[in-house]
Amino acid sequence: MKRHELLSFDAIKTCSVHDRENLVTIRNMAQPYEDSPEEWPRMPAEREAFDRLIDSIIDARVAGKPVIWSMGAHVIKNGMSRYVIEMVRHGIVTHVSGNGATSIHDFELAFLGETSENVASAIEDGSFGMWEETGRYMNEAIQQGASDNLGYGESLYHYLNRYPERFPHYDDCVFAQCQRFGVPYTCHISIGTDIIHQHPIVDFEALGQTSGKDFNTMCQSVAEMVDGGVFLNFGSAISGPEIFLKATSICRNEGLPMTSIVAANFDIVPVYADHVPPTTASEYYYRPRRNFIDRLGQIGGEGYLFHGLHQVTIPQLFHRIVQRKRELGVQFPPYERKERLSHDNRVLYPIAERRGALTTEMLERKTPYKQVDWAGSRDDSFHTFIDRIHAARDNGGQVIVSLGGNVIGSGVSTELIELIEQGFITHLALNGAGAFQDLELAAFAHTEEIDTGALASGRLGMWKEPGKLLHQALKEGYDKGLGYGESLIDHMKRNPGQYPYSQFSLLSACGRKGIPCTVHITLGTDSIHQHPDVNFSVQGGASGRDFQIYANTVTHLDGGVYANFGSTVTGPEVLLKALSIARNLGHTVSRITTANFDIVKLGDYHRKVGYEDWDYYYRPRKNIIHRPTSLGGDGFHFEGLHQQTIPAIRQALTNGETGGDHNNGITR
Numbered sequence: 114m115k116r117h118e119l120l121s122f123d124a125i126k127t128c129s130v131h132d133r134e135n136l137v138t139i140r141n142m143a144q145p146y147e148d149s150p151e152e153w154p155r156m157p158a159e160r161e162a163f164d165r166l167i168d169s170i171i172d173a174r175v176a177g178k179p180v181i182w183s184m185g186a187h188v189i190k191n192g193m194s195r196y197v198i199e200m201v202r203h204g205i206v207t208h209v210s211g212n213g214a215t216s217i218h219d220f221e222l223a224f225l226g227e228t229s230e231n232v233a234s235a236i237e238d239g240s241f242g243m244w245e246e247t248g249r250y251m252n253e254a255i256q257q258g259a260s261d262n263l264g265y266g267e268s269l270y271h272y273l274n275r276y277p278e279r280f281p282h283y284d285d286c287v288f289a290q291c292q293r294f295g296v297p298y299t300c301h302i303s304i305g306t307d308i309i310h311q312h313p314i315v316d317f318e319a320l321g322q323t324s325g326k327d328f329n330t331m332c333q334s335v336a337e338m339v340d341g342g343v344f345l346n347f348g349s350a351i352s353g354p355e356i357f358l359k360a361t362s363i364c365r366n367e368g369l370p371m372t373s374i375v376a377a378n379f380d381i382v383p384v385y386a387d388h389v390p391p392t393t394a395s396e397y398y399y400r401p402r403r404n405f406i407d408r409l410g411q412i413g414g415e416g417y418l419f420h421g422l423h424q425v426t427i428p429q430l431f432h433r434i435v436q437r438k439r440e441l442g443v444q445f446p447p448y449e450r451k452e453r454l455s456h457d458n459r460v461l462y463p464i465a466e467r468r469g470a471l472t473t474e475m476l477e478r479k480t481p482y483k484q485v486d487w488a489g490s491r492d493d494s495f496h497t498f499i500d501r502i503h504a505a506r507d508n509g510g511q512v513i514v515s516l517g518g519n520v521i522g523s524g525v526s527t528e529l530i531e532l533i534e535q536g537f538i539t540h541l542a543l544n545g546a547g548a549f550q551d552l553e554l555a556a557f558a559h560t561e562e563i564d565t566g567a568l569a570s571g572r573l574g575m576w577k578e579p580g581k582l583l584h585q586a587l588k589e590g591y592d593k594g595l596g597y598g599e600s601l602i603d604h605m606k607r608n609p610g611q612y613p614y615s616q617f618s619l620l621s622a623c624g625r626k627g628i629p630c631t632v633h634i635t636l637g638t639d640s641i642h643q644h645p646d647v648n649f650s651v652q653g654g655a656s657g658r659d660f661q662i663y664a665n666t667v668t669h670l671d672g673g674v675y676a677n678f679g680s681t682v683t684g685p686e687v688l689l690k691a692l693s694i695a696r697n698l699g700h701t702v703s704r705i706t707t708a709n710f711d712i713v714k715l716g717d718y719h720r721k722v723g724y725e726d727w728d729y730y731y732r733p734r735k736n737i738i739h740r741p742t743s744l745g746g747d748g749f750h751f752e753g754l755h756q757q758t759i760p761a762i763r764q765a766l767t768n769g770e771t772g773g774d775h776n777n778g779i780t781r
Contacts, residue, residue: 114603116595117629119658120665122313125697127245135227137218139282142192143424145199150428153421162417167433169375170205170343174445178342179207181334183357185348186214187730189287190229191423194222196431198290204445205434206345208334209291210327212352213302216288217309220269221247223286224279236689236740239696241308248312250279252319259319264326266291266298296448297334299327301352303635304653305660306686311694317660321636321653328356328637328649335360336453341373345430346401347423348380348730351682354400355638358408359574363643365412366571367458374414376405379426381727386418393754395712398519411569422725456645461577469559471550473614476527485764487757494749499765501674501706501747506536510673511666514538515688517679518546521619522561523755526554528763530622537766540666541623543598544683545634545656548620549641552586552601553579555618556611562640574640582611584646591651596658597632598623629666631659633687660687667691668700675707677737678755685736692741703744709733710751710758718750 154160170180182200188211200206211219221228224246235241242248250272257275258268270292273280283289291298302324304310304317335357338344346353357376364371378401386406390396397403405416419426438445489495505512514529532538543551553560557579567573583601590600602624605612615621623630634656636642636649667688677684695702715728718738722729729735738748751758 114599114606114624115627116599117662118665119661120668120694122311122315122661122694125243125311125313125694127243127248127312128240130221130225130244130246133230133244136229136231137190137192137227139222139226139285142195142285143428145196145428145431148428150432151425153425153429154419159419163419163433166375166377166417167437170434171437171441171443173341173343174205175443176341177446177448179334179337179448180205180343180345181208181210182206183210183344183346183349183353184215185212185350185353186218187348188423188427189215189218189222193423193427194219194285194287196427197287198285200431201291201294201296203435204448206296207448208297208299208331209287210299210301210331210353210356212349213300213307213309216265216269216300217247217251217307219287220251223273223282223289224250226282233740233743236693237696237744239693239698241693242311242690243693243697244308248309249314251309252312252314252316255323256316256319259322262326263323264330265300265302265323266327268323270298297330299331300324301327301331301356301635301637303352303633303683303686304656305633305663305690306683308690310660311690315657317657318650318654320657322650324636325647325649325652328642331356331637332360332363332454333450333452336364336369337450338371338374339364339369339453342375344374344376346376346378346405347427350380350382351400352635352638354378354404358404359637359640359643362568362571362573362575363454363459365568365573366460366575367454368571369453372413374409375416376409376414377417377419378405379419379421379423381420381422381725383420383727384418386416393712395714408564408568411566459575459645460571461575461580461644462572464557464576464578467576468563470561470563471522471524471554472559473554473617474558475524476617479524479527482528482760482764485757485760487753487761489751489753489758490761490765495751497747498706498708498749499762502537502766505673508672511539511670512537512674513540513542513666513670513676515542515675515677515680515684516544516547517681517684518544520678520755521547521550521554525755525759526551526617526619528759529619532763532766533619533622533626533628535767539628540663541619541628541630542663542684542687543619543630543632544680545632545639545641548598548601548632549579549583549639551619552583555605555615555621556582558614574643580641580644581646583641584644584648587651587655588648591655595655596662597634597655598630598659600655602630629662631663632656633659633663633683635683660691663687664691664694667702668695668698670695670705671702672704673706675705675737675741676710677708677733678710678759681711682732685732689736689740703746705741705746707737707741707746708749708751709737710753710755712752712754714752715750
């Protein structure tokens with residue numbers, strides 16, 4: 114099997130973070146007892162819902178039940194650290210979690226008193242994320258913690274205590290104050306998406322091990338909601354809701370009732386809980402709605418979707434809880450954690466008992482293909498995009514295609530396989546869910562679990578054979594020095610009898626063509642992470658090798674094409690980090706054509722947006738359309754379902770539809 118080159122990070126040039134201009138400083142951090150909170154919520158229905166949430170939080174804590182706080186990085190970037198710390202100090206919050214970027218901003222504020230670089234300018238010269246102190250300190254902390262069998266959050270705290278002289282702003286550090294008050298702080302990271310993953314001393318095994326341990330800690334905290342509790346999610350559109358779902362699924366599987374849970378999401382994304390959107394609308398796939406409203410409702414829980422900026426909603430939440438507690442004259446008892454979960458109690462079910470929404474029989478019925486009529490295919494920008502792919506193939510350039518978790522379930526694998534076979538795709542990037550679905554199709558002829566009633570029955574994601582097969586393939590390949598995608602491809606080639614439907618597999622197609630298929634995972638968000646055989650060190654290490662393979666491809670992306678389908682965080686973030694690495698190492702990567710395909714309606718995606726606009730935070734807009742093309746090239750956004758756009762691309766490319774000369778190339 115062909116092995117693909119891993120880009121060495123040894124020659125990366127780092128800069129001192131003390132020389133960096135920052136957008137956020139500790140001087141403008143919010144002051145919980147001095148600021149005047151802005152009035153919110155304003156709508157009567159939302160005010161009533163907010164009052165009910167406040168009472169639910171009070172009732173939970175008076176009864177000694179947990180209140181878990183999950184957040185994205187903008188909570189810290191918007192200066193809300195002290196509010197989170199006060200929630201911990203007052204005994205309101207019993208567990209705090211965030212993603213990797215959250216921990217980085219919190220860590221930088223602790224030692225530097227500032228954070229948040231100017232990405233737009235730094236990405237052009239390859240200095241983005243290349244900060245010596247941040248990368249070295251955090252990677253040292255994680256590696257030392259891994260050797261001591263600590264979690265990611267614990268590792269950072271122990272490092273602060275080991276070198277207190279480096280951290281003058283310790284009192285304003287969320288993870289430090291959590292540990293100080295005995296509250297777990299967990300970090301749930303995506304491999305290749307954080308700036309510390311660009312540092313020369315990065316150890317992806319240690320990242321996987323420590324973040325995997327934090328996932329187990331989160332599962333234990335969610336298990337404390339056995340008969341009720343509250344889960345608060347601020348600005349985490351994917352990892353927070355997905356980790357909550359996977360943890361709840363494990364709890365139900367091990368026989369815990371998990372009834373009467375309340376979950377509340379706070380964000381500015383205009384999605385509402387009063388109706389179920391159609392599957393053709395982007396709102397349907399918004400994870401907080403799916404997991405906190407639809408799925409939690411299946412087991413008797415209640416969910417809320419609140420709308421507002423963090424700097425408005427978080428102060429209101431804190432002051433209202435304190436006020437209501439005072440009005441009621443109640444006290445919160447000390448919180449006591451109990452270990453309720455064990456891998457020994459986990460029950461796995463045979464895959465033969467599962468129904469899949471996608472089968473190989475459905476894919477077989479798609480050929481011969483029908484004529485596709487997608488409105489976007491008539492746009493001049495689409496013809497330009499098709500021309501650029503032709504030009505890249507004709508000139509030996511790279512065409513990277515990144516797929517989100519819903520693409521394979523859309524039934525477009527055969528179209529993508531044809532594009533791979535004809536050389537229109539030179540590198541395929543999947544997330545963890547996509548790789549698992551692809552493997553399931555190849556081995557069992559169906560995937561995309563129909564989850565109606567699955568959470569209630571304790572079966573959601575708890576399937577014996579798929580998890581065992583993937584973890585075995587990954588371990589065997591990793592022991593031979595292979596990456597994540599390479600390990601799965603190698604296992605398919607060596608064990609064809611276990612994959613009777615490999616003709617429908619993207620991984621297998623990449624293996625036959627000899628092109629990279631890399632897998633970029635988030636620790637704790639995939640159903641295979643619920644399986645007792647999971648080894649998070651191997652998960653992190655294998656996906657880290659894939660990040661290095663991916664970064665190597667990006668060094669050759671000048672004059673090439675990058676297309677993203679439905680990956681709203683991992684795809685855009687991995688591209689941005691790899692692009693910064695390539696430019697830092699002296700590779701010319703400026704003339705790129707980028708395109709984002711999704712059902713998200715952006716309208717004029719070149720218009721200027723601000724912090725109060727939801728689409729400001731839509732990663733593909735910044736990290737795919739604009740930032741990579743700032744030195745030359747073009748970025749596009751195309752609206753449509755995957756079952757419309759991908760067949761339209763296959764049709765245009767294989768029928769030779771073009772809008773001009775392939776050799777015109779990219780505008781400089």
